[in-house]
Amino acid sequence: MSATLETPAKNYELRPKLSDDGETELLEVSMGPHHPSTHGVFRMDVVLDGERVVRLKPVFGYLHRNHEKIAEGTSYLSSMPYTDRLDYFCSLTNNWAYALAVEKLAGLQVPERAEYIRVITAELTRLQNHTCLIGFLMQDMGALGTPLMYAFREREKILDLFEALTGARMMCNYMRFGGCRVDLPPGWLAAAQRIVDEYPRFLDEFETLLSGNEIIIARSQGIGVLPRELAVNAGITGPVARAAGVDYDLRKVDKYGIYDRFSFRVPLGDHGDTYDRYMIRILEMRESLKILQQALKDIPAGPIIDPKAKLRGFRPKAGEAYGRIEAPKGELGFYLISDGGPNPFRYRVRPPSFINLTVLEDMCLGNTIADAVITLGSVDIVLGEVDR
């Protein structure tokens, strides 16, 4: 284990001072909380030598509303709409992670059709999250909104699907313990199939615009490098870890839900830089489309919720459970302790973007301030989830 892993963070008390050669003065800049590219109310306390980053401390908590405390004071069901607001881009995967944890805790079975619906909605969520993230990343690189608008254009279509199914575009609040809330409306599968069929063409267009662009290559290759060992040790998950070459996808490892029924591959990067993180997301979207094609073809008829599941007066037996899924941003886990009451005794969210921020400083040191911005963009954080 290298020394950097043993003593991760530098002493916080370091103040801006003359740099080692004693000639230039270090400049401390507070980037955020209202900075256009910090993706919400996030602050980076950066010390710069010229434009090079010498120290970078993420500061957050501006959006902290103590979701966990609120959840401990209310019933299991009432926390479900709050999970929408964790990672507000991917409310359906948040729902799923929470539902999964509660199902483990209470031993509920999910009917087959509901599992298929969950996979379809989760993969659609992954599609729109990755698309938008790439748009935001390009926005951080200064592409003036064009890729972002294309991403939003496609996302609108997926959000239309979500609205038709769940009644809301972003705060879906759709999954329930032991299944889903409502069945698919008529024509929904056909609409989803249409979007899935059209998506590869959009991805091709997107790649023509971005993947080969010399400026993007120059800006992102070799920037924000995350070594594989550090990624594992620091608990980095999701596309960020896979771009660093960590073969760890919970859809393959845990095979939660019915993911063992679908054939798809896990793309891995070798460099762990910003470009890899971008490309891994593109490739993941293509794999998601494969899953969607299979799921849309195979979805059976049947009930959508476990008949044992209770909406009112749900009291799981005392005990604890940790359930996790592969959310678009990484491993999203819920840790629940029940004392037999109607409220969880302990409710904990393991947010991927929060833990992925651990290595932000390591990735940014030595790069310029402009690189720090795109490195942050490529980590894909959502402050609703970081601060909770």
Next chain:
Amino acid sequence: MATARTSQDCLTNVETLEQIKDRITHVLPGARLEIVPNESPSGQRSLLVDHEHAGAIATFLRDDAELRLDYCSNATGVDWPEAVVKTKIKKPVVTDGVEKEVEETVDALRSGYLEAVYHLYSVAKKHGPVILRLRTGNRTDKVTLPSLTPVWRSCEYQEREIFDLFGIKFAGHPDLRRILMWDGFVDHPMRKDYVEPDDFEYEPTPHDAVLERAKTHYPSEVKT
């Protein structure tokens, strides 16, 4: 316990929690370990670890060739306040000359403590979780636990969060500061006995307790 690997809940492909415990006590003879049962259908039992050997046990779990628990997924705190625990005990009672087993609930006072829980997985071997627990002496002054950040870097922010929200101090943490609450904040909001200040939410809502509090706190500004 069956070692059969289900799709979701497995410990490791090779060992049960008892075997892991035996291996640890074999390698670290002084270590005091205890398996914490879990009644829920998830069946995720955990390993209670003592303070002195926590670092060594963690390093062993990470570096052992069989286990390779190189990835600490989740680290969190739990607050167990002082509480009366009802336990059912079967007791022989002689009634009418016949001895019968009668269940009786016994109230026991559980002293309060804080707990840090670590969920460990292996990226290399793709198994898990092995759950570690560390308990503090009480909830007031003996709240120091050894930090596992030197072993798993992913605990860095999570232990800071536990410190912030529960008030467990982690000895050996490189940068133990508040992370979600602001620096001037004094209490630990995730503790069960935390009382929110009466002005914590300025925006009053009709029919809310907040409104009443706000009226006393900001009499001139609150209408309705």
Next chain:
Amino acid sequence: MTEALDQIFVTLKHWLVSLCPAEFQVLASIVLSVAPILMVFPGLFALVTVIERKGLGRIQNRYGPNRVGPFGFLQFVADGIKALIKEDVVPRRADKVIHFLAPLALVLPCVVVYAVLPFGRNMTLTELDAGLLFFFAVGASTELAVFMAGWSSRNKYSLFGAMRAIAQMISYEIPLILSAVSVVMIAGSLSLPKIVAAQGTYGGWLPDWFVFTPWGLAGFLLFMIAASAESNRAPFDLPEGESEIIAGYYIEYSGFKFALFFLGEYLGLFAISGLAITLFLGGWNAPLESLAWIPSWAWFFTKLIALILLFIWTRGTLPRLRQDQLMNFAWKFMLPLTLINLVAAALWHYIPAGFTRWFMCGLMVVGPYCLLGRGIAGKDKTSKRVYRFAD
């Protein structure tokens, strides 16, 4: 008729001047020459802001502004009113005098450079013999204004922006001027009307514009790249760097001062586009002899709008470079290429017309471009990355 239409503004001015008493005729002539510029180009600025927003909108599959006036073309009025009635915030610890002067100091040179641009036949405000030199000399003084803004705001971001702007503008000034020098070599004059006149003939199926020669095309492209860097347009808008340093040197400006910065920036853009037209695109000359009946000033403005659309198009497509890459690009790519381009222009001058001239000159341009391009991109980066999959 054609002649009259072409010279309509010139005759109009002469007629108006002749109405004045003799002692005021010089003054009237000056006013009547300056006032149209002061009206037309800010007007064009207003129009271009709308066109840019609509164009970018369409590129991004949006409508763009379409509410104020017909097709949203009065959006600039709303924007102007908004800018005027906005609170003018000056940071408490800013250097107030310089903070106030900076936007003015930016706009002034941007207006002054129009003095030497030929907008049409006989439509040059002052026919300086060293007009090109004047243009570059005055145009370069905007850098001072940018630094004044950045420094006086007393903000770390604005300081960053100012430092970036200075580094970038000074670096790109050199390729800008050097690529223009090749034109001077061929035309043999620093006077802009004479450069236009040198492109005024028609031979073969292409007009004799400098852009239709190998060195001219290369020079034009280099000039345009340098010009977009000079005027802080994407992909060289680092001094503003909205996602990194928020708005760079004008972060602390609000209301009308901010609008003035915008105005200055766009006036600079029009001026430099006008210069590119004059140097490479035949100035106010028509592209075909048969189209020469369309007035010369109309051709100038058509070309100007076309170039502006090109700028908008690039802005809608490209992300931003990084500071060190920007400097590398200027010094390691642009500068050598412009120097080689000078040699190419010299060859063009000395080799008699024919295929050999085209071939030699083209080789002089394309060869170094490929070599330097590979150098600047880096060998490992030109190869496409391959990704592996876990099962």
Next chain:
Amino acid sequence: MLGEGIIKGMGETARNFLGSYVSKKRLTTLQYPEERAPQFPNARQFPFLVYDGEDPEQGLRCVSCQICEKECPPKCIYIVKSKDKRVDYKGQMQFYPATFNIDISVCMSCQICVEVCPFESIKMDTEFELSSTDRFAGLLVRKPQLAKSNDHYRKIHPHDAAESDAALAAEVAKVQAKAKADAEAKAKAAAAKVAPAAPPPEATLAK
């Protein structure tokens, strides 16, 4: 060669620029006040209380059981139970809400209240233009504003309304059957309480 990717990208944006004039599919913007997106049948915005018949006060289905108040995640519902009872749609004596307020500034449109309601009495509306200039009083929606007729529900959610009507009809039938059985068992020929007109079992789908 250097610049190839940039040229391709420029081509792509040009295609989108022209495409936005040609194909309506590329242009996803709606000109909001004039154009409106079609409402999806599942759309949910803000809850309302369903009443049967003509009188919003008498026909209110809510029996003030306060389950929604307890389950509401942000606790935006405020109910005061009535002191007296009155006859409900099933013909039984029930409490009714003396006060039923929802704080719209707190409500997050999650639909939990609808799901937990055992009496089919609170449903989600699709009205979304709910802004108000009065920050406190204007954002507190009271019972008269909340009460909307079942016809309205049938109009906005025809499918769900049909289901809920059927469920209610079944329940009413059950109650009536039980009452009848009771009456027969006790052999009392007294005039049975006439239940108020039950809602029609089949909803007329007004689209």
